Amino acid sequence: MRPSKLLTVLLAAALALLLLTAAIAVPILCRPFYYAHIGPLHIVEDTGFTEEQIKTAFNEMLDYCLGADEFSTGDLRWSQSGKDHFTDVRALFLLDLRLLAVSAAALILLLAVGKAVKVRAAPLLGRGPSFWAGAGLGGAFLLIGGLAALDFDRAFVVFHSLFFPGKTNWLFDPATDQIILILPEAFFRNCAILILAILIAGCAAFILFDLRRKKPPVS
Numbered sequence: 001m002r003p004s005k006l007l008t009v010l011l012a013a014a015l016a017l018l019l020l021t022a023a024i025a026v027p028i029l030c031r032p033f034y035y036a037h038i039g040p041l042h043i044v045e046d047t048g049f050t051e052e053q054i055k056t057a058f059n060e061m062l063d064y065c066l067g068a069d070e071f072s073t074g075d076l077r078w079s080q081s082g083k084d085h086f087t088d089v090r091a092l093f094l095l096d097l098r099l100l101a102v103s104a105a106a107l108i109l110l111l112a113v114g115k116a117v118k119v120r121a122a123p124l125l126g127r128g129p130s131f132w133a134g135a136g137l138g139g140a141f142l143l144i145g146g147l148a149a150l151d152f153d154r155a156f157v158v159f160h161s162l163f164f165p166g167k168t169n170w171l172f173d174p175a176t177d178q179i180i181l182i183l184p185e186a187f188f189r190n191c192a193i194l195i196l197a198i199l200i201a202g203c204a205a206f207i208l209f210d211l212r213r214k215k216p217p218v219s
Contacts, residue, residue: 003122007114011121011129014107015206016137021100023198027191028066028093034058037187047181049076054182061179065090066097073179082177085169092163127210134206137199145196152189 027033035055038044044051056074064071064086071083114120121129148155160170172180 001118001120004119005122005124007119008121008124008129010110012132014103014110015130015133017099017103018107019137019199019202021096021103023195024096025100026198027194041184041186043182057179057182061086065093067094076178077176078179079176081169082172088164130206131210134203138203141196141199148192
């Protein structure tokens with residue numbers, strides 16, 4: 001099969017995007033991850049809401065962020081400004097899920113086309129696409145994670161400034177948007193840690209796969 005460096009680059013990009021979007025999707029789609037925080041973060045005691053009210057509010061908010069037509073937070077009060085922020089969040093969540101599907105489809109298509117036209121990924125500096133996907137993505141997020149760990153509060157503000165430019169409606173007033181009471185900062189910090197842990201584990205697996213696989217002969 002004819003080696004192609006372009007195929008290597010495209011495969012590495014598809015793998016990196018697939019891992020990134022999958023890692024972000026985990027805390028979005030795995031609702032038990034939030035439920036597990038209710039007790040340890042004392043959300044019932046701190047807010048006065050029952051566990052059922054908390055779960056209902058979270059689920060209805062998340063349903064909207066994942067495509068439901070109507071916005072609601074159960075028994076908790078919400079404002080138009082708060083809803084507008086979750087509309088922005090909804091766009092980002094749905095974008096991530098679409099990119100996850102696109103990257104998976106692109107990876108399958110690249111492999112299928114490469115096989116059909118008898119082209120294989122050519123090593124770049126002796127390493128294959130999985131190595132470069134893992135090394136590139138892992139290095140970037142180790143740096144980002146390290147900087148965020150130094151000052152999570154600052155990183156939280158920077159994140160919102162980047163993804164919600166010119167907007168301040170993410171600064172919720174608990175009196176009008178009670179949903180913020182059941183979403184403590186510690187939960188968002190743990191979401192970030194989970195995403196980073198999945199990314200690092202996935203990148204390590206990509207790199208290990210490349211290091212252990214038998215290299216094709218150089219043509």
